[in-house]
Amino acid sequence: MRSLIPFLYLLLIAGASDHTMPFMEYLDQNHLVCLKWGFDNLEGNITFKLIVNTTGWVGFGFSPNGGMAGSDIVMGGLGTGGTYFADYHATGNSMPLMDQQQSYTLLSLNESDGQTIITFQRTIQSCDDQDVHITAQPIKLIYAYGPTDDIAYHQARRGTKEVNLLNYMTRTTLTSVSYLSATVDSITVPSSQTYYHCKVMKFPTLNTKHHIYLVEPVIEHHDMVHHMLLYRCPSFVTEPYDKPCYRGDIGDACFRVVAAWGVGGGVFELPENAGIPVGGEDSDTLYRLEIHYNNPNRETGRTDSSGLRLYYTAQLRQHDVGILPTGLLHFDKMQYNIPPKAPRFHTYGVCNTTIISQFVNPLPDLQVFAVLLHTHLAGRKVRVGHYRSGKQIDFLGLDENYDFEIQQIINLGNIKTIQQGDEIAVECTYNTTNRVGVTKMGLATTDEMCLAFLLYYPAIEISLCISHPNTTHPLMSRSYRTSVVTIPSDLEIAEYEGLLKAVPQIQMAVNDQSQLSSYKNGFVREMMKTPTVTCQNNKASSRLGTSWIVNPARFTLLLLWIAKM
Numbered sequence: 001m002r003s004l005i006p007f008l009y010l011l012l013i014a015g016a017s018d019h020t021m022p023f024m025e026y027l028d029q030n031h032l033v034c035l036k037w038g039f040d041n042l043e044g045n046i047t048f049k050l051i052v053n054t055t056g057w058v059g060f061g062f063s064p065n066g067g068m069a070g071s072d073i074v075m076g077g078l079g080t081g082g083t084y085f086a087d088y089h090a091t092g093n094s095m096p097l098m099d100q101q102q103s104y105t106l107l108s109l110n111e112s113d114g115q116t117i118i119t120f121q122r123t124i125q126s127c128d129d130q131d132v133h134i135t136a137q138p139i140k141l142i143y144a145y146g147p148t149d150d151i152a153y154h155q156a157r158r159g160t161k162e163v164n165l166l167n168y169m170t171r172t173t174l175t176s177v178s179y180l181s182a183t184v185d186s187i188t189v190p191s192s193q194t195y196y197h198c199k200v201m202k203f204p205t206l207n208t209k210h211h212i213y214l215v216e217p218v219i220e221h222h223d224m225v226h227h228m229l230l231y232r233c234p235s236f237v238t239e240p241y242d243k244p245c246y247r248g249d250i251g252d253a254c255f256r257v258v259a260a261w262g263v264g265g266g267v268f269e270l271p272e273n274a275g276i277p278v279g280g281e282d283s284d285t286l287y288r289l290e291i292h293y294n295n296p297n298r299e300t301g302r303t304d305s306s307g308l309r310l311y312y313t314a315q316l317r318q319h320d321v322g323i324l325p326t327g328l329l330h331f332d333k334m335q336y337n338i339p340p341k342a343p344r345f346h347t348y349g350v351c352n353t354t355i356i357s358q359f360v361n362p363l364p365d366l367q368v369f370a371v372l373l374h375t376h377l378a379g380r381k382v383r384v385g386h387y388r389s390g391k392q393i394d395f396l397g398l399d400e401n402y403d404f405e406i407q408q409i410i411n412l413g414n415i416k417t418i419q420q421g422d423e424i425a426v427e428c429t430y431n432t433t434n435r436v437g438v439t440k441m442g443l444a445t446t447d448e449m450c451l452a453f454l455l456y457y458p459a460i461e462i463s464l465c466i467s468h469p470n471t472t473h474p475l476m477s478r479s480y481r482t483s484v485v486t487i488p489s490d491l492e493i494a495e496y497e498g499l500l501k502a503v504p505q506i507q508m509a510v511n512d513q514s515q516l517s518s519y520k521n522g523f524v525r526e527m528m529k530t531p532t533v534t535c536q537n538n539k540a541s542s543r544l545g546t547s548w549i550v551n552p553a554r555f556t557l558l559l560l561w562i563a564k565m
């Protein structure tokens with residue numbers, strides 16, 4: 001403990017600037033032009049830091065095809081007359097023209113060690129025809145620079161690179177082919193619509209600690225494999241096995257998520273400073289691979305060998321990565337159903353980090369860098385609110401157009417810090433207008449879930465931080481529970497939705513050894529409207545369309561019990 005404090009202090013200093021600009025790419029082969037960036041969906045802006053090995057002028061921009069024509073450019077430098085920086089556009093292979101509307105804000109510009117370092121910001125969207133919109137698609141970045149501050153023809157000091165700025169993932173060329181294979185081996189997929197297969201396994205022994213830096217899905221049947229999770233087991237799970245999940249076997253207690261993949265996702269590479277720890281002291285640890293097979297046509301005789309490949313390295317990275325599942329988790333006795341004919345039904349799950357402090361105290365700052373949002377077929381939106389001292393300060397994840405077929409781990413535009421005492425709320429919006437019966441919270445694809453898996457560092461020994469509404473609360477008695485006989489009216493749906501949100505939340509955190517910490521009196525705070533950042537001039541005050549409504553009902557958090565599960 002004593003040695004932890006200076007360590008955390010160092011982390012704070014080292015991490016301070018990187019948090020707002022977590023991404024980095026060299027735009028050229030020779031590593032003379034380096035771009036760092038980060039963005040904030042809430043503020044609607046993107047910040048760049050361009051570092052170029054020259055003391056002359058520097059240009060950077062966005063191009064439709066990699067050439068100059070039609071591109072949106074900034075140029076700047078530090079000359080004898082001081083700092084210069086402006087927004088330009090190019091109409092051809094000629095000197096760019098200065099924009100009438102200057103859409104970029106210079107934050108800093110300096111020279112040191114023969115490098116020019118320019119930090120500037122713009123809005124992600126722009127209403128200037130002379131600027132390019134930045135989207136979550138790959139975009140061609142261009143750069144050029146000169147040896148002096150006279151902006152002149154760049155000759156060969158130019159180039160282009162395609163980068164997805166808003167959905168970025170590191171791409172290392174695999175230098176070693178060392179991977180751990182977490183796959184099933186020709187298992188028979190039963191003819192039921194939903195099947196969860198569990199393989200509890202031990203990896204080949206790695207005597208020292210290693211870091212997993214890339215997770216690759218190996219999918220044999222894309223039409224059936226719906227999601228895969230790899231969990232670490234507590235030390236009391238010692239025997240491997242291969243059988244259906246959630247039938248009361250000991251491996252059901254393996255709940256610490258190590259790697260995750262959802263339908264539509266691809267390879268996930270971790271940021272350069274972080275890895276998932278494996279081996280060393282952990283070498284006796286068992287892992288559970290869970291594969292959810294979705295077999296709507298109830299086909300028979302299909303065998304499958306899907307799973308995950310975990311590429312690892314002995315070169316340890318700065319941080320150990322953890323994954324924290326938050327949100328609403330189903331329990332069989334929960335009696336929580338989503339009514340049919342509801343176009344926008346909201347459910348909530350909350351996590352008050354105070355409950356985690358029962359196991360990990362003090363709770364280090366958790367740096368969240370990516371998120372995987374998960375619902376089933378009726379899910380239309382998922383939002384993850386981040387609260388401090390009772391106020392929402394940010395979103396940890398946001399998908400206003402949730403698509404069940406595309407569940408990817410999304411890197412956040414800036415690293416978000418969860419502090420001890422912060423609260424997290426996951427809101428899911430479902431559309432059940434085309435359903436006639438209730439939708440249960442459960443495991444099947446036709447049931448629902450509402451989860452956000454937060455990828456963060458440094459890893460703590462916590463497997464879950466989830467909640468569900470206390471459906472046995474007296475307030476709930478007027479509502480239907482397990483089924484509806486008649487189609488509910490809009491008013492009934494709204495009332496039921498309101499009650500589920502108002503009754504106390506039973507919150508739970510589970511640690512690595514399956515110990516449970518629980519509070520019965522959590523509550524759901526209001527979540528701000530998703531900011532709609534429309535085209536605007538780049539002025540620092542760009543917090544738009546956010547409204548704060550504070551829930552008047554304040555329940556006192558009460559620690560009720562800590563017990564073994």
Ligand SMILES: *[C@@H]1O[C@H](CO)[C@@H](O)[C@H](O)[C@H]1NC(C)=O
Pocket residue numbers: 030031032053112113114115
């Ligand atoms: C660029 O400049 C930095 C700082 O002077 C230096 O450390 C680095 O080696 C240079 N890069 C190249 C590729 O010359």
Ligand SMILES: *[C@@H]1O[C@H](CO)[C@@H](O)[C@H](O)[C@H]1NC(C)=O
Pocket residue numbers: 343344380431432433434
């Ligand atoms: C809900 O789903 C129905 C049927 O698929 C669709 O027509 C309707 O527009 C959806 N409503 C919302 C609010 O998403």
